[in-house]
Amino acid sequence: MLKRVLLLAVLLISLGSTMSLAANHWYYVGTNGGISYYIDNDTVQKDDKNAYVWTKMADSRGREVWGHVLISRYGKTFTVTEVRGPAGIRKADQSTKIHPIVPNSPIEKIVDLIW
Numbered sequence: 001m002l003k004r005v006l007l008l009a010v011l012l013i014s015l016g017s018t019m020s021l022a023a024n025h026w027y028y029v030g031t032n033g034g035i036s037y038y039i040d041n042d043t044v045q046k047d048d049k050n051a052y053v054w055t056k057m058a059d060s061r062g063r064e065v066w067g068h069v070l071i072s073r074y075g076k077t078f079t080v081t082e083v084r085g086p087a088g089i090r091k092a093d094q095s096t097k098i099h100p101i102v103p104n105s106p107i108e109k110i111v112d113l114i115w
Contacts, residue, residue: 037106076101
């Protein structure tokens, strides 16, 4: 019985995370190199130093990729902690590399929008 309850809880949580990507409020950040960037205002979790936010990148053909991003405000870095493709399908290749925030880049605009 306990196993069934735990399995149900895991399924509901996984469905909820997929649904949150579909039922979102994307805010347009800008376009760079033919790719349009958005953030989901409803998913921003921040304090004065760091923030987690879902981002979306869309090309001119309508293909989209979502990324869950950890941004370090004062460290001027960001890390992609999760990547998902169409229909919320989780991508196998997940990069946890720390990237610098380049001036005048879409990620810098996201930092300005969040704080």
